[in-house]
Amino acid sequence: DVKVTQSSRYLVKRTGEKVFLECVQDMDHENMFWYRQDPGLGLRLIYFSYDVKMKEKGDIPEGYSVSREKKERFSLILESASTNQTSMYLCASNLWQGGSGQPQHFGDGTRLSIL
Amino acid sequence: SQQGEEDPQALSIQEGENATMNCSYKTSINNLQWYRQNSGRGLVHLILIRSNEREKHSGRLRVTLDTSKKSSSLLITASRAADTASYFCATDRRNQGGKLIFGQGTELSVKP
Numbered sequence: 001d002v003k004v005t006q007s008s009r010y011l012v013k014r015t016g017e018k019v020f021l022e023c024v025q026d027m028d029h030e031n032m033f034w035y036r037q038d039p040g041l042g043l044r045l046i047y048f049s050y051d052v053k054m055k056e057k058g059d060i061p062e063g064y065s066v067s068r069e070k071k072e073r074f075s076l077i078l079e080s081a082s083t084n085q086t087s088m089y090l091c092a093s094n095l096w097q098g099g100s101g102q103p104q105h106f107g108d109g110t111r112l113s114i115l
Numbered sequence: 116s117q118q119g120e121e122d123p124q125a126l127s128i129q130e131g132e133n134a135t136m137n138c139s140y141k142t143s144i145n146n147l148q149w150y151r152q153n154s155g156r157g158l159v160h161l162i163l164i165r166s167n168e169r170e171k172h173s174g175r176l177r178v179t180l181d182t183s184k185k186s187s188s189l190l191i192t193a194s195r196a197a198d199t200a201s202y203f204c205a206t207d208r209r210n211q212g213g214k215l216i217f218g219q220g221t222e223l224s225v226k227p
Contacts, residue, residue, distance in 0.1 A: 004157070031213055042203070042219040043158075058214070090157055094213060101146050101165065102213060104205075106157030 003027075006091050006107035013114055019078040021110050023091030030096035032074035033104065034058075034066065037088040049074055050096060081114045088112075120218050121204060127224040134191040136221040138204030139184075145207045147180055148215065149189050152201045161189075161202075196227045 007022035035043040045058030047066040067075040088111050092104040122137045146165045150158040164171045164180045171178045177190040201222050205215040
């Protein structure tokens with residue numbers, strides 16, 4: 001079974017801090033994704049990576065950056081945390097096969113609170 | 116932009132009853148997927164239906180797709196309390212490398 005592991009289930013940080021959320025997958029997937037999930041807004045794509053060192057902005061990249069130095073690891077960085085970044089963050093991965101049609105496999109999420 | 120929109124937003128039924136959730140979308144798709152999310156957990160993939168398919172089954176799940184109406188439905192038969200979860204449809208973004216657009220989900224509650 002594919003396993004996507006997010007480093008923390010719960011995290012509390014202060015405004016202005018630099019925050020790192022880590023995600024590791026064990027199935028050699030090319031694609032990795034970061035989403036945030038908020039009540040009433042569903043899942044929104046923050047960033048997407050289709051290969052090592054490659055990244056694309058999603059729908060809401062402002063205030064975030066990402067790093068993918070190794071295929072199995074995809075990090076989300078909040079450069080200077082703000083209270084409106086309090087949310088549930090979900091990491092996912094899938095295979096690249098012709099561009100679509102592959103299920104995404106999700107981690108259990110990190111519930112981040114910015115005080 | 117919002118692509119998939121589920122209906123209803125919340126559904127409460129008794130164990131043993133069938134649960135039907137609907138999803139509408141706006142643009143052409145290659146495929147549509149359904150996911151389940153238990154409270155406080157990540158999403159789990161349930162089923163994928165391609166644009167050239169009309170119906171697909173997996174265990175107690177039945178998914179239909181009507182591309183002319185840009186809609187899909189998920190039917191869970193003989194529901195169990197363990198089916199209590201949120202259910203999301205997701206559509207792929209054509210020519211955008213496997214990225215998905217998720218709806219806001221249907222919250223299903225199955226009472227024992």
